[in-house]
Amino acid sequence: MSDNSDKSFPTDLKYTKDHEWAKVTGSEMTVGITSFAVEQLGDVTLVSFDVKVGDTITAGKGFGTIESVKTLSDLYAPVSGKVAALNGELDAKPELVNEDCFGKAWMIKITLDDGKAGDALLDAAAYAAHVKAAG
Amino acid sequence: MSESTPEAKLARTSLYEDHVRLGGRMVPFAGYEMPVQYTGIVDEHNAVRKAAGLFDVSHMGEIEMTGEWAESVVDYLVTGNVKTLQDGQALYTCTCNKEGTILDDLIVYKIAKDRILIVCNAGNRDKITKVFKSAAENHCEYKDRSDETALIALQGPKAFDVLARAGKDAAELVNLASFHFRDVVIANVKCTAARTGYTAEDGMEIFCAWKDAPALWNQLLELGKDLGVKPCGLGARDTLRLEGRLSLYGNDIDETTNPLEAGLGWIVKLDKPDFVGREALVAIKAKGLTRKLVGFEVTGKGIARHGYKLRDLTGNEVGLCTSGSPGPTVGKNIGLGYLPTAMCEVGTKFFCDCRGKNIEAVVVKTPFYKRAKAS
Numbered sequence: 001m002s003d004n005s006d007k008s009f010p011t012d013l014k015y016t017k018d019h020e021w022a023k024v025t026g027s028e029m030t031v032g033i034t035s036f037a038v039e040q041l042g043d044v045t046l047v048s049f050d051v052k053v054g055d056t057i058t059a060g061k062g063f064g065t066i067e068s069v070k071t072l073s074d075l076y077a078p079v080s081g082k083v084a085a086l087n088g089e090l091d092a093k094p095e096l097v098n099e100d101c102f103g104k105a106w107m108i109k110i111t112l113d114d115g116k117a118g119d120a121l122l123d124a125a126a127y128a129a130h131v132k133a134a135g
Numbered sequence: 136m137s138e139s140t141p142e143a144k145l146a147r148t149s150l151y152e153d154h155v156r157l158g159g160r161m162v163p164f165a166g167y168e169m170p171v172q173y174t175g176i177v178d179e180h181n182a183v184r185k186a187a188g189l190f191d192v193s194h195m196g197e198i199e200m201t202g203e204w205a206e207s208v209v210d211y212l213v214t215g216n217v218k219t220l221q222d223g224q225a226l227y228t229c230t231c232n233k234e235g236t237i238l239d240d241l242i243v244y245k246i247a248k249d250r251i252l253i254v255c256n257a258g259n260r261d262k263i264t265k266v267f268k269s270a271a272e273n274h275c276e277y278k279d280r281s282d283e284t285a286l287i288a289l290q291g292p293k294a295f296d297v298l299a300r301a302g303k304d305a306a307e308l309v310n311l312a313s314f315h316f317r318d319v320v321i322a323n324v325k326c327t328a329a330r331t332g333y334t335a336e337d338g339m340e341i342f343c344a345w346k347d348a349p350a351l352w353n354q355l356l357e358l359g360k361d362l363g364v365k366p367c368g369l370g371a372r373d374t375l376r377l378e379g380r381l382s383l384y385g386n387d388i389d390e391t392t393n394p395l396e397a398g399l400g401w402i403v404k405l406d407k408p409d410f411v412g413r414e415a416l417v418a419i420k421a422k423g424l425t426r427k428l429v430g431f432e433v434t435g436k437g438i439a440r441h442g443y444k445l446r447d448l449t450g451n452e453v454g455l456c457t458s459g460s461p462g463p464t465v466g467k468n469i470g471l472g473y474l475p476t477a478m479c480e481v482g483t484k485f486f487c488d489c490r491g492k493n494i495e496a497v498v499v500k501t502p503f504y505k506r507a508k509a510s
Contacts, residue, residue, distance in 0.1 A: 048436060069374060070171070070370050070373075072490075
């Protein structure tokens with residue numbers, strides 16, 4: 001396996017064990033996948049959402065899939081809430097996920113049911129430790 | 136791909152250290168730890184289409200049959216005609232069971248009438264060595280040479296430019312005809328090289344001693360560096376072969392499929408006096424095929440994958456996708472799958488069930504990719 005011992009991740013974000021990142025701004029959470037997830041997937045070729053704006057989503061449930069040449073991976077809602085926005089740009093440009101996973105390639109924005117829901121997620125150090133254990 | 140359980144003790148080829156050094160991501164495959172990719176599947180795929188790629192396929196099985204009756208024994212075990220091969224000629228063929236379904240697809244190399252080399256898939260090595268060993272009994276000598284034989288594939292339009300730099304003898308390989316092989320010294324390493332491959336590009340598959348593989352591998356990479364030659368993993372190997380519609384055992388063909396429905400009728404010589412499975416295949420042909428392996432393009436938003444169900448436009452399950460992925464060169468999401476004979480015509484629309492979503496697909500002509508003939 002590749003060496004993940006020296007991986008570091010942006011400290012202003014929260015993380016899930018499913019290798020997603022989350023950024024809370026007020027009552028809204030923006031979610032994407034981490035650089036570690038991107039590295040595991042390889043060349044991303046398709047991002048598809050199973051939800052639409054306004055839908056209710058539940059923490060831990062899938063909201064879409066991301067596919068690379070080799071494999072398919074589910075996208076999970078880190079928290080419960082309402083879908084506020086989906087990144088439509090990924091439809092035509094799935095390669096953005098490889099280019100800028102922490103920025104332009106955000107996946108979903110969720111209006112939080114519980115404003116503090118993000119607190120339960122991992123911080124950068126805890127996520128780095130999780131990645132190290134996975135590697 | 137059939138991946139073994141992580142707990143199983145995995146074997147390594149003699150290039151293991153080199154794969155790790157080159158950044159290869161190692162995964163379990165057919166009992167070996169093999170690189171699935173180095174820089175990325177698409178990058179490696181493109182390198183093979185535009186320059187050349189180097190693949191370690193040392194995990195494949197090599198069986199040697201020797202003696203006066205070697206040719207006859209091998210000929211009886213495969214669907215192709217070994218007896219009409221010239222010395223130094225190779226043959227893509229398969230070995231079937233009595234029911235006419237496929238035990239493995241193989242390349243048979245006729246060194247001489249009394250010396251035949253058979254290369255089988257790594258995942259089928261135990262099964263195939265048993266078949267050949269038992270057939271050899273009292274007729275010819277059998278030897279499993281897999282653990283002493285390394286195999287490196289150099290594939291792509293620049294393959295022969297690399298070999299031109301690997302010594303006078305190697306430079307002459309460009310004159311070797313397709314599906315022919317010979318002994319050759321490449322970069323001071325004693326090899327046997329065959330003009331064969333699994334990428335739909337021109338190139339060579341090169342056998343050498345297990346211990347010599349690192350020297351050969353590293354020199355070929357170094358010689359080809361400025362030409363854009365890259366080490367390539369199993370991931371690119373899979374997308375390259377799929378674009379060329381080359382069957383993958385365990386996906387497109389297996390013990391539940393016969394070569395006629397798999398589109399491999401051209402390697403089945405029913406006019407041969409006898410071979411294992413002949414009687415069954417004659418009957419299957421007489422009865423007519425109920426299904427066929429076809430190539431398709433996913434026209435809706437989705438990627439077909441091995442194991443996905445295929446449905447007719449009213450939603451009835453009618454077939455199975457056996458291979459599928461984005462095709463980096465063709466720029467489309469492509470696949471292979473079995474469909475009822477009536478639905479196999481080019482242009483026929485159907486659905487691929489991508490995890491519960493019916494995504495539109497259409498039968499297309501294969502191969503998906505064909506290289507331009509050398510001028």
